[in-house]
Amino acid sequence: xxxxxxxxxxLAGTASVFEGAGGLPAVQLQGTDGSSAVVYLHGGHVTSxxxxxxxxxxxxxxxxxxxxxxxxxxxxxxxxxxxxxxxLPQHGFxxxxxxxxxxxxxxxxxxxxxxxxxxESPQSLxxxxxxxxxxxxxxxxxxxxxxxxxxLNTDDQxxxxxxxxxxxxxxxxxxxxxxEGLRGVAFVDSLRDDQRFVEDRDEIEFQxxxxxxxxxxxxxxxxxxxxxxxxxxxxxxxxPDAVVWNPWVEKAKRMEDFGDxxxxxxxCVETAVIENPIELESGGRYQGGAVLTVSSR
Ligand code: TA6
Numbered sequence: 001x002x003x004x005x006x007x008x009x010x011l012a013g014t015a016s017v018f019e020g021a022g023g024l025p026a027v028q029l030q031g032t033d034g035s036s037a038v039v040y041l042h043g044g045h046v047t048s049x050x051x052x053x054x055x056x057x058x059x060x061x062x063x064x065x066x067x068x069x070x071x072x073x074x075x076x077x078x079x080x081x082x083x084x085x086x087x088l089p090q091h092g093f094x095x096x097x098x099x100x101x102x103x104x105x106x107x108x109x110x111x112x113x114x115x116x117x118x119x120e121s122p123q124s125l126x127x128x129x130x131x132x133x134x135x136x137x138x139x140x141x142x143x144x145x146x147x148x149x150x151x152l153n154t155d156d157q158x159x160x161x162x163x164x165x166x167x168x169x170x171x172x173x174x175x176x177x178x179x180e181g182l183r184g185v186a187f188v189d190s191l192r193d194d195q196r197f198v199e200d201r202d203e204i205e206f207q208x209x210x211x212x213x214x215x216x217x218x219x220x221x222x223x224x225x226x227x228x229x230x231x232x233x234x235x236x237x238x239x240p241d242a243v244v245w246n247p248w249v250e251k252a253k254r255m256e257d258f259g260d261x262x263x264x265x266x267x268c269v270e271t272a273v274i275e276n277p278i279e280l281e282s283g284g285r286y287q288g289g290a291v292l293t294v295s296s297r
Pocket of ligand 1: 071084090091190211243244245268270
């Protein structure tokens with residue numbers, strides 16, 4: 001199957017299919033500036049984004065498991081049609097299902113792009129009785145990575161869903177990292193019985209487990225790496241909510257696919273639709289996403 005994909009989806013200097021970890025097929029995108037990205041068909045999962053300076057911006061656990069039915073620990077898991085716990089498997093089934101590779105190419109802006117899609121299956125219908133088509137477009141540009149997610153209701157009944165790009169950012173030292181842009185935003189604290197509070201810090205630093213859902217957050221957020229003097233800006237599109245998560249010591253130990261000390265090198269800042277799920281009429285379409293941009297600070 002991989003050799004057939006390699007033949008169909010090869011664009012010299014732009015995109016190629018390779019056999020990734022666990023023998024799973026993945027697409028490597030190349031930028032004209034030396035940047036690169038990797039997207040697995042499994043979960044439509046971005047696992048790597050190296051910018052033109054050679055810096056890896058995404059965290060991927062050294063203990064990540066690459067096998068059918070298991071979400072890859074790190075990169076950018078896609079949570080759909082549910083965020084968190086609920087009637088469906090945790091974070092929904094999209095991140096543990098193989099997506100279809102539809103296109104690779106270069107946009108008129110010169111970005112390398114890959115398009116993947118996911119539609120209902122007997123397995124998904126058994127969990128969530130709705131016909132749909134989800135589309136993911138990943139664009140690798142100059143110092144930027146764009147993630148554009150569409151959901152089309154191909155059913156004859158309306159349905160509602162939550163969605164999130166559960167992005168794991170790599171930081172060399174969590175004590176030198178911070179998340180900015182959330183001051184004054186109300187959040188649900190998953191660690192304090194889901195009580196609501198208001199963020200009172202310009203920069204969120206990390207000294208303990210952190211797991212917060214910020215409602216209707218500003219569209220521009222940032223992950224600051226003070227040690228390296230750089231920031232990854234997050235411009236979210238039609239994703240009102242944001243989640244900030246670091247498992248810290250005890251939860252890190254409980255996660256089998258996550259090293260005990262890896263909490264020191266990552267922070268999740270997720271762009272999402274959680275508080276007010278999307279209601280899609282039959283034939284309706286949702287478009288959302290995020291553009292990640294690196295710059296010096
Ligand atoms: O990032 C928010 C969160 O819901 C946390 O509560 C934590 O569970 C994390 O997602 C990872 O979830 P996962 O199912 O990938 O282990």
